[in-house]
Amino acid sequence: MKKIFSTLIAVLFLLVFQNTKADVEFANGSFSEILEKAKLENKIIMIDFVTDWCKWCVETDRKVYTNAEVYEFANSNQINWKIDAEKGEGPDLAKRYGVKGFPTIVFTQSDGAEIDRIYGYLPAEQFLTRMKEYHLGVNTFGALKKAVEDNPNDPAANFNLADKIVSNGLEGDAKTYLNNTISNDPGNAAGYTDDAKFLLAYLNEDESALSAALKEYPTSNKAKDAYINLASFYAAKPDFKMADAMYKEAFRNFGENDVDLRQGYGGLLMGEAYATMKDEKSTAAKRNEAIAVLEKCLPYVKGSVNEASAYYIMSDLYLQNKDFQMADQCIDKSILIYDKKSYRDQKEKIGKQKTTK
Structure with missing residues (x-):
């Protein structure tokens, strides 16, 4: 017995040691x-x-x-x-x-x-x-900036600096560098003008320009992002039907297993359900529809922190519909994935409403 206990302690120590290093x-x-x-x-x-x-x-x-x-x-x-x-x-x-x-x-x-x-x-x-x-x-930002300073008319240098500014949330006039890319290579010989048009349309929040760029450059490196951005623009209106259509077209072009698209689509579906959750005028029927949207969402967010978010929204929708059992089950799943205060607060809120029903 003593030997078994000692072996168990050794194994546990090894696991802890490995976890601290990994x-x-x-x-x-x-x-x-x-x-x-x-x-x-x-x-x-x-x-x-x-x-x-x-x-x-x-x-x-x-x-x-x-x-x-x-x-x-x-x-x-x-x-x-x-x-x-x-x-x-x-x-x-x-x-x-x-x-x-x-x-x-x-x-x-x-x-x-x-x-x-x-x-x-x-x-x-x-x-x-x-x-x-x-x-x-x-x-790096410094290296890309120097490349533009050394070659101010180079389409690649201008685009790469603009892309860096946008992707990293840095200060700088990305639009100037994108316009330089386009004006210095209108025929897209260097292969950056198409990407520049997509990025410029996104920064200008210009849906028509994004759609036009998709038709002109369907194989551009930024085409997938364009679908995601268009879906976001539609969702903000809100027009979830058109946003959904953008993702369906993107999945046809880039595959159902594309990680970026799956993550984005999961976020779109959560946003749609969240809007219903926050709508004080929503009905029980509308909330049930939102729950169905979240069920559709779950495979797209599985294994990520967004899975916890989806279950949290689902929990609140069930709670609004006075289904305390399902509300409790969903928030327990959220906590299991990501234990944080707002989920614990939701668990407590459900408990209080159950006792006062």
Whole structure:
């Protein structure tokens, strides 16, 4: 018995040890201490700006930082530091680096000078590529800006800088560089004018220009994004029928298993159901329709933090319909996927209404 117990303890210790290593290791200390550590070790710094309500920060923790290639590179080559943008030093540092959304992951030199950033959630493979590029000084904002300064009429240089500004939420006149791309290569010989037209139409929130670009350049690198953007424009009206049609056409062209489309479509369906949840004039029948929309949504968000969000919305719709059992079951699923305060509050809310019915 003693031997079995000892073996069990050893196995548990091994599992704990493995779990602590199988992740990006974040250093402790103040920002000044992190800068000093980076200088001593001659390494760059990765600053992960998060908040306690940011679900995509959680997704980054769960699916990116646990990727073996990501954590092996990050732990070997840089100082990793996580900061809550709303607590302690966080607000001042977020202002210093112009952080506008979360997650924002800023890479800096050891003196704190920014190299570049990753804005929003990126899957592990893309995150790793971007991180390695920044270590090499490739495709950074500074390098792309210099390329335009060296060759101001180069279509590729202008487009790449504009794309960087937009994708990373940086300050800069992306439209100027996009117009330069188009004017310097109207025939699309270099292959960037089509992408520039898509991106410019998106920035101008011009549905007709996006649709025209899709007809003119159906095989463009930005065509898939155009469908997603058009769907977003329609959803904002709200015209969920047209938004749904955009995704169906995109799935036909890019495949049912496209990760970006599945994530976007799941978000669209959640948005439709959420609108019903928040509508004080919605009827029980409308809420049942919204629940059906969420059932349709679940396969598209399965395994992500959005699955927890879908169950949360479903829980509230059931609660509004006085189906306490289903409301309870759904919020339990949310908590199982992602245990956070708003879900716990929903659980408590259901309990109170059950006792007062």
